[in-house]
Amino acid sequence: MTSRPQDKPHIGFDSGPAGGWGSAKSVTEIVLREHIPLSGPSLLRHQNKPEGYMCVSCAWAKPAKTHPLEFCENGAKATAWEVTSKRADETFFAAHTLGELETWLDHDLEEQGRLTHPMRWDSASDKYIPVAWDTAFDEIGRELKQIAPEMVDFYTSGRASLETCYMYQLFARIFGSNNLPDSSNMCHESTSVGLPESIGATVGTAVLSDFQNCDCIFYIAQNVGTSSPRLLHDLQDAVHRGVKIVTFNLLREPGLERFINPQAPSEMITGSETPISSEYYQVRNGGDIAALFGVCKALIEADDAKQSLGLSKVAGSDGEARSESAAAVAFAAAMTAADKKHVLDHDFIKEHTSGFEAFATAARAHSWDNLEGTSGLTREQMIAAARTYAESDAVVLVYGMGLTQQVMGVENVHMLANLALLRGNIGKPGANICAVRGHSNVQGQRTVGITEKPALVPLDKLAELYRFDPPRWEGRSTVDVCEAVLSGKSRAFVSLGGNFIRAVPDTEIMEAAWPKLRLTVQIATKLNRSHLIHGEIAYLLPCLGRLEIDQQATGPQAVSMESSVAHFHGSRGRVQPASPHLLSEPAIIAGLAKATLTRGIVPWDEWVADYSLIRDAIENTYPETFKKFNERLFQPGGFARPVPARERKWVTANKKANFITPSRLFPEFDISSVDDKVLNLATLRSNDQFNTTIYGYSDRFRGVDGTRQVVFLNGEDIERLGFKPGEFVDMTTAIEPGVVRSIQGFRIVEYDIPRGCCASYYPEANPLFPLGHHAPRAKTPSYKLLPIRLSRSDKVPVE
DSSP states (O other): OOOSOOSSOEESOOOOSEEHHHHHHHHHHHHHHTTOTTHHHHHHTTBTSTTSBOOSSBOOOOOSSOOSSOOOHHHHHHHHHHSOSOEEOHHHHHHOOHHHHTTSOHHHHHHTOEEOSOEEEETTTTEEEEOOHHHHHHHHHHHHHTSOGGGEEEEEOTTSOHHHHHHHHHHHHHHTOOOOOBGGGGTTHHHHHHHHHHHSOSSOOOOHHHHHHOSEEEEESOOHHHHOTTHHHHHHHHHHTTOEEEEEESSOOGGGTEEEOTTOHHHHHHTOOEEOOSEEEEOOTTOHHHHHHHHHHHHHHHHHHHHHTTOOOOSOOSSOOOOOOHHHHHHHHHHHHTTOSOSSOHHHHHHHEEOHHHHHHHHHHSOHHHHHHHHSOOHHHHHHHHHHHHTOSSEEEEEOHHHHSSTTHHHHHHHHHHHHHHTTOSSBTTBEEEEOOSBTTHHHHHHTTOOSOGGGSOHHHHHHHHTOOOOOSOOOOHHHHHHHHHHTOOOEEEEESSOHHHHSSSHHHHHHHGGGOSEEEEEESBOOGGGTSOOSEEEEEEBOOTTBOOEETTEEOEEEEEOTTSEEEEEEOOBOOSOTTOBOHHHHHHHHHHHHOSSOOOOHHHHHHOHHHHHHHHHHHSTTTTTTTTTTTTOTTOEEOOOGGGGTOOOSTTSSEEOOOOSOSSOOOOBSSOOTTOEEEEEEOOTTEETTEEOOSEEGGGTEESOSOEEEEOHHHHHHTTOOTTOEEEEEEOBOTTSOOEEEEEEEEEOSOOTTEEEEETTTTGGGSOTTOBOTTTOOBOTTOEEEEEEEOSOOOOO
16 A cells, blocks of 8 residues: 555556455554554444444444454555544644645545644635634624525435434525435435436345345446445355356456455455356446447347247236247257246246336347447357346346446436346345445435425425524535536535535536635535635534544434445444534534524534434434434444335336336547547546545556556557556547547556546546536546547556
8 A cells, every 4th residue: 555656656566356365464564554553443443333333434224133244455554544543733834835735646635634723714724713603603603694695505425324314404594595415416326316217216126135135136336345345245145145146347346356354264365256246247337228229139039038938937028029040949949958937937037027018129120230339248148147147036236337437327227127127136035226325324314305406305394493494495416516617607615525626527617716706614524625625714624523522511422324225224423523622513504504594493412412413303303204303323233214116116107117218328528539549438436445535546456556547558558558667647638629638648557448438536537527527417527438439648647
């Protein structure tokens, strides 16, 4: 784990498997680097345990029966990063102007340690200077009162607790604003738009037990080793049971290939690896619809063949049998020989779904040539995946942001649901859809009202409980906020955590526009770039971290969050606060609300004194979702959020699960001149980062150490374009030719990636992505698909 950029980075080494000694070494290094050699290991024993604390990194679930250690490499890094002994205190800010700090690397800003005092930007000195909490609240409240509510944006990152998020959305709505953008807008909003249309659920339907009851897992566009390493335990256990894991992913990723469990002494001693994927298909970025259509086409045509040959054992039929190809007939015969009752589950389709015949017709009509050319897979590969799928009785379909962060992200989600519906792989043990979320409460914040869409919030109930008239107009998503800042329609930005300016597209354009804001307020634990790019009036308000003891008037408090499998978990901090001057997030929200609001009846002080009262309020607002909230807070394994689709109850307009047919296989782009020099770029995270937080400069899994300024290319593309591995290139956006977007000095790394594709790290590549390059309805930035061109660079980067 390299903590600094190197003049001569190490490129191309064999990373070995996920987990193993590499993981153990990385955890040891971060604990030592953050100066917590004794307290760190002791604290980690309580991570993701009952009566312990929920990891501040990914959103994967706490099991009811925990392992001796229930943390992963990245979870340990996140913990060490938060409980570091380093401090960015008054002395630090007195020594540095914000102009100087703007030149620092992202890693170096956060590496200064925990914030300790509330700060206000002083324009004369260009420094943050200490301010009393009451003064900060009064001044912020006074400014907010002078700005129209529709011109104020209240952003939320994915780590704030359910209690904090409920208070925050209530504060915003009583103030008069539905501008509640959140980090979900930038990752899984395509899920939030697509899944409700397909199955009537805004979240996945899978639970942890599905991984114990399935006989196959389709793993699509999610890098488990970097994004959710604890899930590797569930995958390893499944493999040991004989479960086949069929992976569709852009790059070859070690976490999806092989794993050594660091908690298994025999594996660590002998180096015994568990192979994860039994089939691994590398799909071109943007080729997911074609790949999934290919699998569906193979299933449908085999079913047609089975019916036409009189081999079907299924009662009922959903369409006229077709005469089929030899491959389809062979597939159908193989299913019969295996004594499988069906290729498609016609009974399920007839009883539970709508739109099948239109979808089946579209699948039959797509030529294999088009599906192969767009997906990058061969017909044989897609048929092989379909056969594995058809031979399995219960399949979990897992997916991540590789599907959602695309221009056609919503259609990608529709296609995954279509595949599940063909064989009834939803709403039965071992068969469900698992949308792997990123940050640790990004799903939960939406559950308690953090959304710009008023239709998703029980506004009448809020009005009744708190005596105010909520705004009913549609608020702004993250992309909308950026557009509002550019146009001058936004005047104030309040951020509950996160690093917004680094997370959004069009980095340079947004940084130039941000100072036009009248007011920026940042609630945070550590310094990041968004605290340096600020409005005319700027405040930096430091808060307690989730891992810290939150002592209030009635004693130590607990908070809660929702996992990727829609279970709610309690979390209790276990370390002393980084500074006596910190306030909890609920206390900061209450302070802002009391200083700002002139209407509504809310017991802000009582809530801050006793968080169980906030949970009572959440339960009163959402009685079915949070029944007996306080009583079940620390239930082992969490308690489930009701998701009707788990029980095959479809909360859609027609009360059915819907096959939804994408109109095209691949998006249309406005490219100035189409040629073979255009590559499709996807952004990636290294295993030494989480979202915009950079822990170091090592990507062990991809053989890169000492730099992040790289672009991964297929060897044939490198040769075809006239480059060599190790050369430096500039990347330029190939769409929207009227605006030049370019980043310079990226080192070419030869990698196992499909021809015509390339990849680089997020957020370094964000300046290439136009603000308007997103899923049209979800407005999720298309960080996994952007046409670019490469040119030889005339500068070597200073990293």
